[in-house]
Amino acid sequence: MLTPASIDRVVAAALAEDAPWGDLTSTAFIPEAATARAELIAREAGVASGLTVFAAAFGLTDPVITVIAQVEDGARFEPGAVLAVVEGPARGILTAERVALNLTQRMSGIATLTARYVSEVAHTRARIADTRKTTPGLRALERQAVRDGGGHNHRFSLSDAVMVKDNHLAVLTAGGASVTDALRTAMASLPHTTHVEVEVDRLDQIEPVLAANVDTIMLDNFSLDDLRRGVEVVAGRAIVEASGGVSLQTVGAIAETGVDVVSVGALTHSARALDLGLDIRVSAAGTT
Structure with missing residues (x-):
């Protein structure tokens, strides 16, 4: 989950990148x-x-600045909507503006795209x-x-599931062991709480993988007909995930095959930043 510490780490790094020795323009003008x-x-x-990230950019720049959100994360809005109001020292607001917008536009773009995918499979x-096709560091x-857009998260990192x-299986079975035996041997070393998912790219791989009692089986780049057949073969013995070739045009038909999960790399690697702007007024005497 997104914690205050993780927000501060990302935002502080972004602010340091954008103004490593201060904001020369705001200080001078x-x-x-x-x-x-x-x-x-x-x-x-x-x-x-x-919106919490947006507020952090201003708060870390100058704690005197206040940010009041006008909507909640996950809320839909129309053009012209006011999403947040920022007040405080003008120098700090101008210094934090770009970082605050960059991160919020990025996140809102992902949430908006995710909501479109979720709607297609409703x-x-x-x-x-x-x-895991995310921007490094973000x-x-x-x-x-993704969660704000109504989607769900896969494993967060290589460490938690x-x-x-296919490349793992190629190495794992290089010595001649069957897929089933190789998986069982490796799984025996794991804690009993560890979720195990295995990717297959052919129908004939499903039964040997299921025989190892895995938790999830990923059907990678299967045709729609093969996805339906795969769901029938699995028959509830594992969670079925579909991956590969997923777009807004295809996701509905993929979901209709009966799979439990459709994983979509495009949610994070292809989302367009949403067009948000910060309209600002400045006064020299300390009042707006």
Whole structure:
């Protein structure tokens, strides 16, 4: 989950990158006593995400700045909606503006795209899940944005669940062991609480994998017909995940095959930043 510590870590690094020795422009051109009031305005419709991150950018820059959210993360909004109001020292607001917008636009873009995918499968039992195809350093933020859009998270990292992919299986069975035996031997070394998922790319791989008593089986780049057949073969003995070739145009049909999960890398690696703007007014005397 997105914690205050993880937010501060990302935001502090972004602020240090953007103003490593301070904001030269604001220091030189904005009077020290000037205050400002700014509104975070939606330029297009979408789903809100990252408002806590938005506030952190200003708070870490100058704790005197206040940010009051006007909507909650996960809320839908229309063009022209005011998402948050920012008040305080103008220099700090101007210094934090770009970082605050970059992160919030990114997260709201992911939430908005995720909501579109979720809508496409609403008539099925399938859940939409993200992948590890996230921006390095921003995974916690991007995963939260997926949740704000109504999606679900896959494993967070390599450390918290097992996913045996085709390359793992190639190495694992290189010595001649069967897939079933190789999986059972490796799984015996795991804590009993560890979730194990195995990827297959052919129908004939399903039974040998299921024989090892795995928790989830991923059907990778299967045709729609093979997905249906795969679901029938599994017959409730494991969670069935579909992956590969997923788009807004195909996700509905994929979900209709009866799979439990559809994982979509595009949620995080292809989401467009949402168009949000910060409309600001500055005065020299300390009033807006």
